[in-house]
Amino acid sequence: MSSTDLNSSTEPLRAEAQPVGLFETPIAYGRLKEAETLMADLEQTIRTRMAKDEGLSRSNIGAWHSDTDMLDWGGEAAQRLAQAAVNIAKRMSHFKESSVEDRDWLVRMWANVTPEGGLNHLHSHPGNLWAAVLYIDMGNEPGESEQEVGGHLYLEDPRFPMAAMRDTSFRMMGVNGQPQQYQSEIQLQRGNLIVFPAWLRHGVRPFKGKRERISIAMNIDARLKV
Numbered sequence: 167m168s169s170t171d172l173n174s175s176t177e178p179l180r181a182e183a184q185p186v187g188l189f190e191t192p193i194a195y196g197r198l199k200e201a202e203t204l205m206a207d208l209e210q211t212i213r214t215r216m217a218k219d220e221g222l223s224r225s226n227i228g229a230w231h232s233d234t235d236m237l238d239w240g241g242e243a244a245q246r247l248a249q250a251a252v253n254i255a256k257r258m259s260h261f262k263e264s265s266v267e268d269r270d271w272l273v274r275m276w277a278n279v280t281p282e283g284g285l286n287h288l289h290s291h292p293g294n295l296w297a298a299v300l301y302i303d304m305g306n307e308p309g310e311s312e313q314e315v316g317g318h319l320y321l322e323d324p325r326f327p328m329a330a331m332r333d334t335s336f337r338m339m340g341v342n343g344q345p346q347q348y349q350s351e352i353q354l355q356r357g358n359l360i361v362f363p364a365w366l367r368h369g370v371r372p373f374k375g376k377r378e379r380i381s382i383a384m385n386i387d388a389r390l391k392v
């Protein structure tokens with residue numbers, strides 16, 4: 167069929183179409199409750215650790231990234247946070263012919279402290295089921311919004327770049343009637359705990375605040391008990 171055929175004045179065939187969304191990407195956008203003391207404890211622990219440890223270099227640019235053993239040095243607050251994240255991960259998990267309780271749930275945890283100009287390149291967390299992040303301080307000054315200081319977490323459509331192989335302006339319409347973007351930014355505040363599939367590529371936009379931005383990241387995996 168040529169394009170001329172499509173532009174003909176023939177009466178178009180009418181059709182009804184019902185959009186259906188398949189292959190969901192589950193993302194838990196949570197908020198810790200009554201956790202001010204816990205977050206203050208975590209921040210104190212992180213600052214103490216940062217004062218005596220150089221940290222690691224990963225996807226982070228210009229930020230301090232602790233080692234991934236925070237469950238060993240983070241005390242009871244870190245243990246409680248890990249349990250909260252695992253409970254969310256369990257609710258989003260299913261295993262054929264067994265239960266989430268038939269598995270040991272394993273967590274690696276680390277802290278990120280980001281000064282002005284810091285960012286995280288697009289990356290994923292291979293070898294895990296879920297990734298999680300708790301936001302302790304968005305780095306905004308009093309009277310300044312979280313949006314103004316940047317540092318937004320963004321998630322990449324895992325089907326990218328399939329849909330843009332020929333025309334980069336193309337977007338698929340979602341079941342909500344809106345064009346689906348290749349990257350989605352998440353609006354975050356202190357106390358937000360987000361859990362998403364570990365294979366979902368994500369990054370952090372440049373942080374522009376004058377204070378430091380503090381978050382705690384986790385890798386969550388599950389292994390069949392032996």
Ligand SMILES: [Fe+2]
Nearest residue numbers: 289290297368
């Ligand atoms: Fe990450």
